[in-house]
Amino acid sequence: MPISPNFTSIYEQEFELSFLNCYPNGLLKYTDLCNFIQIVAGNHADLGGISYSDMQTKNQAWVVSRMRLEIAKLPKWRDKVVVKTWIKTLENSRSIRCVEFYLNEEKIIGCETFWVVINTKTRKPDSLVLPHNHFEKFKSDATQKNTDKITIGSDLNVVGNKKVLFSDLDVVNHANNVKYLEWCLDFENPKNLLLSKVKAFDMNFMRELNLNDEAEISKSSIENESVFTISKEDKIAYALKIEWK
Template identity: 55%
Template sequence: MPIAPNFTSRLEQDWEITFLQCYPNGYLKYTDLCNILQLTAALHAELGGISFSDMQVNHQAWVLSRMRVEISRLPKWKEVVTVKTWINSLENSRSIRCMEMYIGDEKIIGCETFWAVFNTQTRRPENLALPHEHFEKFADRATLHPFSKIDFQHEMQIVGTHQVKLSDLDIVNHANSVKYLEWCLDCLDLAIIHNQKIDSFEMNYLKEVSLNDTVEIKQKTSEENTIFAIEREEKTCFALQLHCS
């Protein structure tokens, strides 16, 4: 699609929190928080002519490599949130996109995402084939802390297994990025979720998983963090680090 007439390098988009997106306590699910953030990013890419449909002309797609989310508080059912997004950097096959969530003038969530351009035929990264110079790049950051390397190279306890199903797949024909988070949170102590104890989390996506793959979910908890790793055939595909208050 051509660049939209209303395209701007910074986008603000309002979303109303529905009951389908909430936990039983009425607060937004962490998974649906990630969905809202990614839908906002997708909208901005579409307006700017670098959406999935635009990129498929060259058999390309954006895939998420890293995501860091810092939370002051979660929004609740019926609240209207505003998500602001901009591109921090975009070079060759890699891009950092920033997002912030507000209620009124109050910033409640900051998020930074690291994306890679992925060839959907070869399943390998490659340079973006579409022009992007019309996207102004901004040095502003959305989180207090940068991406970190999650340390999962130690003994961890197996807390679950999952076989990838059709409902886990997205348009790129692999498990959707939010599904990994969902599988891990389903293994977490319910009190942490219900009492909104998570004040930040970070995710590293290392290898894709596909339909009918069976994965192991492993966990290690320390005083400061809870770390999850998802493995397929003894190779780590995903790592999650939660910091709880």
């Protein structure tokens, strides 16, 4: 699609939380929080002419490689949140996008995401072909720490297994990144999630998982920190670090 006349380099969108977005305590699910980030990033890309549909004309797509979320507090059912996003850097096949959540004009969540362009035929990184200079780049940070590679120790213990089902797939025909988080959180203590004890998430996405793939979920814990990995055939596809309050 052509660049929308409504395009701006900083994009904002309001969401009203429904009960479908919330845990039994009425607070926003961490997985739905990540879904909102995907939606806002996608809508901004649509307006700027670098959407999935635009990029598919060149056999390209954006995939998220790393993500960091810092959470001061979670909004609740019926709250209206404003989500703001901008691009920090965009060069060749890589881009850093920042996202912030506001409730009653108070910033409650910050997120930094690191994206990579892949060729959807070769499934390898590819330099972005479409024009993007109309996106102004902003050096402002949304988080106190930047996205980074997670250090994975040797004290991981297998906690479960997962087979990728059709319902896990997204438009790029692989398990959507939010599914990895969902699978890991299912092996956390629900009380910690319901009491909103998560201070921050770091996520690394290393390999795709596809329909019918069999994956192994492992976990290690130290004080105020949990690390999960999801592996296929002894190769890590995803890593998650949770910082607890």
